Amino acid sequence: MTFAGNDQPTDNAAGAGAGAVPEAADGAGAAARGPVRVFLVDDHAMFRTGVKAELAGLHDDRLDIVGEAGSVGEAVVRITAEPPDVVLLDVHMPDGGGRAVLDQVHGTHPDVVFLALSVSDAAEDVINVIRGGARGYVTKTISGRELADAVVRVAAGDAVFSPRLAGFVLDAFAQRPGTEVRDPELDLLSPREREVLKLLARGYAYKEIASQLFISIKTVETHVSSVLRKTQMSNRYELSRWATDRRLV
CATH class of the missing domain: 3.40.50.2300 (Response regulator)
Structure with a gap:
């Protein structure tokens, strides 16, 4: 404003x-x-x-x-x-x-x-x-x-x-006129996991993500582990590229 x-x-x-x-x-x-x-x-x-x-x-x-x-x-x-x-x-x-x-x-x-x-x-x-x-x-x-x-x-x-x-x-x-544009891989993630992934891809540290989302660092780690498993990525750098490809950042 x-x-x-x-x-x-x-x-x-x-x-x-x-x-x-x-x-x-x-x-x-x-x-x-x-x-x-x-x-x-x-x-x-x-x-x-x-x-x-x-x-x-x-x-x-x-x-x-x-x-x-x-x-x-x-x-x-x-x-x-x-x-x-x-x-x-x-x-x-x-x-x-x-x-x-x-x-x-x-x-x-x-x-x-x-x-x-x-x-x-x-x-x-x-x-x-x-x-x-x-x-x-x-x-x-x-x-x-x-x-x-x-x-x-x-x-x-x-x-x-x-x-x-x-x-x-x-x-x-x-x-896709008249329908939602869907990404099957992205649909695997929960809304909270998407929020964590978006901040992670923007370069936020776990502590900063926890502060932004009002959750514990342990919860952030749990969400990141879940996202890695669902996307079959091995580290946060691969996740960042994956998120960027899908215009999450």
């Missing part, structure tokens, strides 16, 4: 999605419907505070922040109890991440729209949440104004992506 006064580059999400709605028409539609009720899901409290402050500072009558959660369990309970219009969803959280929220909410509350907001720009992460039902995916380098516009657009039915991410989705679904 690019906050006021920050000179970081931003994603032009407002122009990146398909089916853009003209500004005047979109504004009129939002006024007729009332503000979009937005719920934030992110395990970092400071980030949630920053997003709320940034959006509030825009004085944008199109948006109303109605709640927040810092874990999958809390998010599921609060979203299903009082469904918002749009959920801004972090992809990686210690207790399962954005896909876990989607799996538990999207089927029973199809009117709730999910927009992934993540630091990750990995193809696997983008495709995973889109398959789970998210309507778009933007990275945390996005500006507050662009985020507000993205929220309004997904609420109106558009699909919104940060520019380079849309290609991941198009490439994935173009390979």
